[in-house]
Amino acid sequence: xxxxxxxxxxxxxxxxxxxxxxxxxxxxxxxxxxGELSKQMKVTASQIRQDFNNFGGFGQQGYGYNVAYLKDxxxxxxxxxxxxxxxxxxxxxxxxxxxxxxxxxKRGFVVSGVFDIDKAKIGLKIGQVEVMDMNGLRDFIAAYPxxxxxxxxxxxxxxxVARELVExxxxxxxxxxxxxxxxxKEIAVENVHLAESLMRLSYNISNLPRE
Numbered sequence: 335x336x337x338x339x340x341x342x343x344x345x346x347x348x349x350x351x352x353x354x355x356x357x358x359x360x361x362x363x364x365x366x367x368x369g370e371l372s373k374q375m376k377v378t379a380s381q382i383r384q385d386f387n388n389f390g391g392f393g394q395q396g397y398g399y400n401v402a403y404l405k406d407x408x409x410x411x412x413x414x415x416x417x418x419x420x421x422x423x424x425x426x427x428x429x430x431x432x433x434x435x436x437x438x439x440k441r442g443f444v445v446s447g448v449f450d451i452d453k454a455k456i457g458l459k460i461g462q463v464e465v466m467d468m469n470g471l472r473d474f475i476a477a478y479p480x481x482x483x484x485x486x487x488x489x490x491x492x493x494x495v496a497r498e499l500v501e502x503x504x505x506x507x508x509x510x511x512x513x514x515x516x517x518x519k520e521i522a523v524e525n526v527h528l529a530e531s532l533m534r535l536s537y538n539i540s541n542l543p544r545e
Contacts, residue, residue: 340388344385344388347377347385348385348408348411348412349412350375351371351375351382351385351404351408352405352408352409352412352414354371354374354375355401355404355405355408356405358401359401359402359405363401364400364401364402365397365398365399365400365401366398366399366401367379367398367399368380368382368383368398368399370398371399386404389407389411392404392407414441414442415442416442417442417443417444418442418443418444418481418482419444419446419478419479419480419481419482420438420443420444420445420446420480420481420482420483420484420508421445421446421447421448421449421474421480421482421483421484422445422447422448422449422483422484422486423449423450423468423471423483423484423485423486423487423495423499424449424450424485424486424487425448425449425450425452425455425458425460425465426450426486428486428510429448429450429460429484429486430460432445432484432486433445433448433460433461433463434460434461443482445461445463446463446478446480447463447466447474447478447480448460448463448464448465448466449465449466449467449468449470449471449474450465450466450467450468451467451468468495471498471499471502472502475499475502475503475504476502480503480504481504481505481506482504482506482507482508483496483499483504483506483507483508484507484508484509484510485507485508485509485510485511486510486511487511488511489511489512489513491511492509492511492513492515493513493515493516496509496515496517497517500517500518500521505520505521505522506521506522506523507521507522507523507524508524508526509523509524509525509526510526510528512527512529
């Protein structure tokens with residue numbers, strides 16, 4: 335039987351489910367219905383049930399969902415039941431912010447290396463990680479596992495660096511550069527265009543109802 339293809343919209347909602355369920359556990363809530371969850375997430379109860387049914391469903395009629403179990407299962411679907419070794423390319427302001435964010439390691443994303451070409455930054459420490467020379471990237475990847483490369487580089491450099499990393503065996507990219515990467519289809523890429531996000535916010539502000 336062919337594997338069922340999950341829509342991008344469902345995959346986009348999974349991290350939100352995980353976040354809300356984590357908050358529910360922190361509040362001491364151990365059981366929730368799709369209706370109660372829908373009120374918090376602003377997603378219909380029917381949509382929630384449909385989303386979960388893509389993975390076999392996790393609730394019981396008349397019982398609802400066990401919050402801890404559901405969070406754990408969604409975590410497994412998202413691949414959060416393992417650790418990922420992350421390197422950051424670019425030690426500017428954004429690279430600093432990513433390397434210093436403690437929430438990543440709590441989710442299993444461990445920053446193991448930060449690289450830059452600026453001699454003034456090489457050798458400095460960001461959190462527990464020392465900034466290394468980009469020229470040592472090949473040797474680092476040969477010696478240590480790298481699951482994800484976060485690109486916080488200028489767009490003029492990002493494409494060439496990404497291609498080099500693919501050749502070195504890196505298969506997943508978190509791309510903050512202002513360019514869409516043209517990489518082989520078997521490479522996973524998550525593009526984060528901050529300026530586009532602000533433009534969407536600008537549109538929404540401009541179209542708010544006026545009195």
